[in-house]
Amino acid sequence: SLLMKRKLFLYNFKNLRWAKGRRETYLCYVVKRRDSATSCSLDFGYLRNKMGCHVEVLFLRYISAWDLDPGRCYRITWFTSWSPCYDCARHVADFLRAYPNLTTARLYFCEDRKAEPEGLRRLHRAGAQIAIMTFKDYFYCWNTFVENREKTFKAWEGLHENSVHLSRKLRRILLPLYEVDDLRDAFKTLGL
Numbered sequence: 426s427l428l429m430k431r432k433l434f435l436y437n438f439k440n441l442r443w444a445k446g447r448r449e450t451y452l453c454y455v456v457k458r459r460d461s462a463t464s465c466s467l468d469f470g471y472l473r474n475k476m477g478c479h480v481e482v483l484f485l486r487y488i489s490a491w492d493l494d495p496g497r498c499y500r501i502t503w504f505t506s507w508s509p510c511y512d513c514a515r516h517v518a519d520f521l522r523a524y525p526n527l528t529t530a531r532l533y534f535c536e537d538r539k540a541e542p543e544g545l546r547r548l549h550r551a552g553a554q555i556a557i558m559t560f561k562d563y564f565y566c567w568n569t570f571v572e573n574r575e576k577t578f579k580a581w582e583g584l585h586e587n588s589v590h591l592s593r594k595l596r597r598i599l600l601p602l603y604e605v606d607d608l609r610d611a612f613k614t615l616g617l
Contacts, residue, residue: 427469427470427471428570428571428572429451429453429471429570429571429572430571430572431571431572431573431574431576433451434451434566434567434570434571435581437449437451437506438451438504438506438558438563438566439581440557440558440583440584440587440588440591441583441587442583442587442590447506447507449473449474449506450473450474450479450480450481450505450506450507451471451472451473451480451505451506452471452472452473452480452481452483452484452503452504452505452506453469453470453471453503453504453505453566453569453570454468454469454470454471454472454484454501454502454503454504455468455469455501455502455569456468456469456488456499456500456501457499457500457501457502458497458498458499458500459497459498459499459500460497464500467499469569469570470570471570472484472487479509479510479512479513480505481505481509481513481514481516481517482513482516484503485516485517485520488501489520493524495524499524504558504562504566504570508544508545509544509545509548510541510544511541511543511544511547512544513544514541514544514545514547514548515544515547517548517551517553518547518548518550518551518553519551521548521551521552521553522551542598545595545598545599546598546599549599555595555599556592556595557588557591557592557595558588559585559588560580560584560585560588563578563580563584564578
């Protein structure tokens with residue numbers, strides 16, 4: 426099935442601050458081609474890690490087989506249950522450099538001790554627009570990628586608060602290091 430089961434989506438994408446027991450990464454994607462002012466959806470679906478291969482690499486292998494036209498503009502939107510590791514972030518950044526007409530609309534970051542901030546910064550420098558999923562994003566994913574049987578998406582307790590917390594954390598990670606140092610000095614000066 427192209428659509429993810431409801432329980433699978435809710436278990437893996439729930440933005441808990443400490444999401445224990447989640448050992449897989451899921452990636453929901455939409456690929457569009459831009460033709461002047463309009464866009465045409467080419468594909469959508471979801472993937473998960475398989476046999477030791479991270480989902481980001483699986484997706485890059487999948488889309489590389491498409492033989493994309495370098496003269497056309499493409500847009501890929503990802504919603505991932507975990508942030509990419511450093512190596513996967515490097516592969517995605519290299520892919521974005523190889524296809525300059527390709528833009529990535531959104532990647533999902535979730536707090537994880539193994540999440541590597543430098544990989545996220547590398548992706549950001551390569552042009553990926555990285556953001557935390559909000560209610561609006563969950564609603565979109567629910568209606569696009571989930572076998573929901575016409576049930577409306579219901580926010581869980583803490584969804585908004587956890588999105589705000591993770592957004593602040595991501596913003597700190599993506600700030601240039603000199604700005605982080607400047608902010609630390611400013612807080613010291615203010616006695617905070």
